[in-house]
Amino acid sequence: MMKDMSAMTDPRQPPAPTRAPVFELIEVEKVFQIRRPGAGLRRDTVGLRALDGVRLRVEQGASLALVGESGSGKSTLLRVLLGLDAPTGGRALYHGRPIREVRAEGPRFARDVAMVYQDARGSLDPRMTIGALIAEPLRHFGIVPAGQVAGRVAELLARVGLPADAAQRYPAGLSGGQVRRVAIARALASEPSVLVADEAVSGLDVSTQAQLLTLLRGLQRDMGLTLVFITHDLGVASYLCEEIAIMYLGRIVETGPTDAVLAAPAHPYAAALRAAAPRFFEPLPEPLPGEIPSPLDLPPGCRFSGRCPMVQPDCQTRDPQLGRHGEGRAVACLHPLGAA
Amino acid sequence: MKMDAIAADPLLAVTDLTVYRGQAKILDRVSLSLARGETLALVGESGAGKSTIATALMRLLDGAEVEGQADLSGAGDLLALPEAQMVRLRGRRMSMIFQDAGAALNPAYTVGRQLISVLRRTMGLDRAAARARAVDLFTQVGINDAEARLSAFPHQLSGGMQQRVMVAIALAGNPDLLLADEPTSALDVTIQAQIVRLILSLTRDRGASCIFVLHDLALASQACDRIVVLYAGQVVESGPAHDVLTRNRHPYTRQLQGCVLEIGRKDLLAPEGNVPSHDQMPEGCRFATRCPRALPHCATEPPPLAAADPARTGPLDHAFACWNPE
Numbered sequence: 134m135m136k137d138m139s140a141m142t143d144p145r146q147p148p149a150p151t152r153a154p155v156f157e158l159i160e161v162e163k164v165f166q167i168r169r170p171g172a173g174l175r176r177d178t179v180g181l182r183a184l185d186g187v188r189l190r191v192e193q194g195a196s197l198a199l200v201g202e203s204g205s206g207k208s209t210l211l212r213v214l215l216g217l218d219a220p221t222g223g224r225a226l227y228h229g230r231p232i233r234e235v236r237a238e239g240p241r242f243a244r245d246v247a248m249v250y251q252d253a254r255g256s257l258d259p260r261m262t263i264g265a266l267i268a269e270p271l272r273h274f275g276i277v278p279a280g281q282v283a284g285r286v287a288e289l290l291a292r293v294g295l296p297a298d299a300a301q302r303y304p305a306g307l308s309g310g311q312v313r314r315v316a317i318a319r320a321l322a323s324e325p326s327v328l329v330a331d332e333a334v335s336g337l338d339v340s341t342q343a344q345l346l347t348l349l350r351g352l353q354r355d356m357g358l359t360l361v362f363i364t365h366d367l368g369v370a371s372y373l374c375e376e377i378a379i380m381y382l383g384r385i386v387e388t389g390p391t392d393a394v395l396a397a398p399a400h401p402y403a404a405a406l407r408a409a410a411p412r413f414f415e416p417l418p419e420p421l422p423g424e425i426p427s428p429l430d431l432p433p434g435c436r437f438s439g440r441c442p443m444v445q446p447d448c449q450t451r452d453p454q455l456g457r458h459g460e461g462r463a464v465a466c467l468h469p470l471g472a473a
Numbered sequence: 474m475k476m477d478a479i480a481a482d483p484l485l486a487v488t489d490l491t492v493y494r495g496q497a498k499i500l501d502r503v504s505l506s507l508a509r510g511e512t513l514a515l516v517g518e519s520g521a522g523k524s525t526i527a528t529a530l531m532r533l534l535d536g537a538e539v540e541g542q543a544d545l546s547g548a549g550d551l552l553a554l555p556e557a558q559m560v561r562l563r564g565r566r567m568s569m570i571f572q573d574a575g576a577a578l579n580p581a582y583t584v585g586r587q588l589i590s591v592l593r594r595t596m597g598l599d600r601a602a603a604r605a606r607a608v609d610l611f612t613q614v615g616i617n618d619a620e621a622r623l624s625a626f627p628h629q630l631s632g633g634m635q636q637r638v639m640v641a642i643a644l645a646g647n648p649d650l651l652l653a654d655e656p657t658s659a660l661d662v663t664i665q666a667q668i669v670r671l672i673l674s675l676t677r678d679r680g681a682s683c684i685f686v687l688h689d690l691a692l693a694s695q696a697c698d699r700i701v702v703l704y705a706g707q708v709v710e711s712g713p714a715h716d717v718l719t720r721n722r723h724p725y726t727r728q729l730q731g732c733v734l735e736i737g738r739k740d741l742l743a744p745e746g747n748v749p750s751h752d753q754m755p756e757g758c759r760f761a762t763r764c765p766r767a768l769p770h771c772a773t774e775p776p777p778l779a780a781a782d783p784a785r786t787g788p789l790d791h792a793f794a795c796w797n798p799e
């Protein structure tokens with residue numbers, strides 16, 4: 134597998150036309166129908182726009198951190214990448230072909246693209262032992278001959294830092310963090326080329342986290358594993374991922390190289406996130422002013438305008454689109470920070 | 474707050490809490506104290522027993538044998554009270570925010586119904602008043618569209634929103650002891666800060682106490698007065714947050730601190746080894762199999778928790794358990 138980061142970070146060099154990115158989202162929209170507020174017993178529904186015009190390219194070998202407001206659509210975006218949810222608008226492509234189509238063709242996609250779910254416990258069958266859970270993808274995809282399954286399971290357990298006797302236990306017998314490690318072992322079992330992970334290391338102590346992050350970073354840097362990694366921890370994002378995309382209410386509001394974006398965020402929401410990251414012995418940061426708007430009732434103009442410290446009159450009428458903002462970066466703001 | 478004054482009147486005093494699951498000793502003589510109005514962080518290895526401590530105090534632990542004592546001021550030993558009395562305490566005097574919000578919420582009922590039933594039971598509110606209070610609580614925890622979201626089922630909410638629903642449910646009865654098991658691990662940092670501030674304003678500011686299970690040491694330093702560090706079911710270090718984070722003596726605490734990822738850090742060195750399984754746990758210091766400072770007798774003789782400063786030996790003072798401290 135080859136790394137091809139140049140196309141992502143250097144805008145002067147157009148991507149080779151022969152090689153489609155691993156994932157490409159073009160104006161992707163996902164609307165959920167939910168009960169209308171105050172509808173009582175009537176069955177009125179209303180559309181909740183969980184994703185609203187998302188554009189994203191993930192090149193082979195890239196590592197992308199997806200961060201943002203809780204409820205902004207990160208998990209929904211991942212479900213679209215995995216073909217579990219069909220977008221209600223726009224196109225979602227895997228190597229240039231519709232994801233849902235590729236997924237329907239057979240087990241190849243499921244083997245190549247592994248997933249660690251946010252609800253790790255809910256994603257594991259409680260009636261299966263940990264050993265059986267990890268053996269399942271090994272058998273299903275024929276990764277190793279039957280005689281070697283037990284050995285490989287033991288290897289995977291050790292890799293994610295679980296004791297060997299965990300194989301005989303059931304998910305209910307493991308702590309929250311241990312269950313998360315099982316989910317990672319299971320995802321790595323099929324030897325995927327893409328790992329899509331939703332809060333895979335949250336809820337782990339920092340030393341266990343360090344073991345898993347160095348493992349994942351090694352796989353990404355040395356084996357060319359493509360990573361899409363949802364995290365709330367900006368330190369994790371900056372250690373593991375070369376690029377970052379920041380979401381707010383169904384949209385990507387800023388993307389670019391992680392270090393550059395975190396050193397000088399251009400979008401005021403990105404700046405607020407950066408400022409809220411925990412810091413030793415500092416007072417807890419003041420919350421952003423204003424109410425988080427409802428995805429059912431977005432304000433006109435910029436959806437961050439009700440809480441934005443930089444808001445200008447035109448922000449309430451014009452809806453900013455993601456546009457280029459310096460080297461490899463893009464921002465959806467009419468008055469980005471640092472633009473003077 | 475004056476430390477010696479509160480030491481005399483602790484809200485909670487846990488002594489030698491030991492939990493067995495079959496042969497495995499999941500908690501090994503854990504002692505900790507909590508003063509009124511104090512916020513304590515419980516940190517440590519995943520699987521160390523943090524949730525077990527909280528669940529044992531709530532008396533919601535299944536399939537385990539529990540020894541020791543846990544005195545809650547004005548209520549008695551939580552580990553010995555009859556169940557009928559525990560039922561009255563839960564939600565009113567003490568409540569817990571569970572680690573797996575998705576699993577703790579009932580998938581068959583709307584989140585509003587779950588919150589309203591807690592409000593009616595703990596606060597004795599009628600249906601309309603409970604509903605109004607529910608909208609209030611949802612708004613306080615930052616759930617927009619509170620009215621509409623009351624009729625959502627758990628699976629229709631994002632992970633972070635489920636977590637905030639749990640916070641609302643736990644705070645519904647104004648408890649004076651809140652056990653918050655990773656209440657913000659699933660939240661973005663702006664909402665995390667908002668929720669932590671909210672929990673502190675609804676607990677500490679009215680003299681209630683709070684035990685936070687968390688992994689983010691920087692957050693612990695911002696939100697908590699004291700820190701207890703746990704490794705494999707044992708308390709290895711405890712004391713005021715400043716002492717534990719800036720003058721730590723236990724090699725495991727030191728290791729944890731060395732793994733904190735500040736933004737921009739790329740040189741992470743992962744520690745070696747893993748926690749031994751319970752049938753291979755050393756008799757003495759449980760960290761001995763991985764400790765860079767281990768001495769020959771560490772694995773066989775359990776180090777006692779001893780005061781870091783011989784002049785300060787109260788239950789809230791800095792202490793560590795190690796034969797060869799840093």
Ligand SMILES: Nc1ncnc2c1ncn2[C@@H]1O[C@H](COP(=O)(O)OP(=O)(O)OP(=O)(O)O)[C@@H](O)[C@H]1O
Nearest residue numbers: 165183203204205206207208209629630631632633
């Ligand atoms: N099955 C569903 N039915 C209705 N609404 C849904 C459904 N799944 C998600 N939503 C809504 O879509 C929006 C985006 O949810 P999503 O889970 O993608 O957020 P997220 O960014 O992953 O948040 P978190 O960080 O809290 O996990 C939220 O408003 C959520 O309530």
Ligand SMILES: Nc1ncnc2c1ncn2[C@@H]1O[C@H](COP(=O)(O)OP(=O)(O)OP(=O)(O)O)[C@@H](O)[C@H]1O
Nearest residue numbers: 305306307308309310311519520521522523524525
């Ligand atoms: N039902 C059970 N049966 C057997 N062992 C269990 C059970 N529940 C927990 N354990 C074990 O007890 C130990 C302590 O678990 P606990 O959930 O308290 O850990 P924790 O410190 O909260 O970890 P985490 O940070 O990962 O949530 C773990 O080693 C776990 O494997």
Ligand code: SF4
Nearest residue numbers: 435438441448466467
């Ligand atoms: S467009 Fe205006 S309101 Fe929106 S983020 Fe930029 S400055 Fe703030």
Ligand code: SF4
Nearest residue numbers: 758761764771795796
């Ligand atoms: S008692 Fe020994 S093995 Fe345990 S932490 Fe101290 S030096 Fe290390």
Ligand SMILES: [Mg+2]
Nearest residue numbers: 208251631632
């Ligand atoms: Mg999510």
Ligand SMILES: [Mg+2]
Nearest residue numbers: 308309524572
């Ligand atoms: Mg736990």
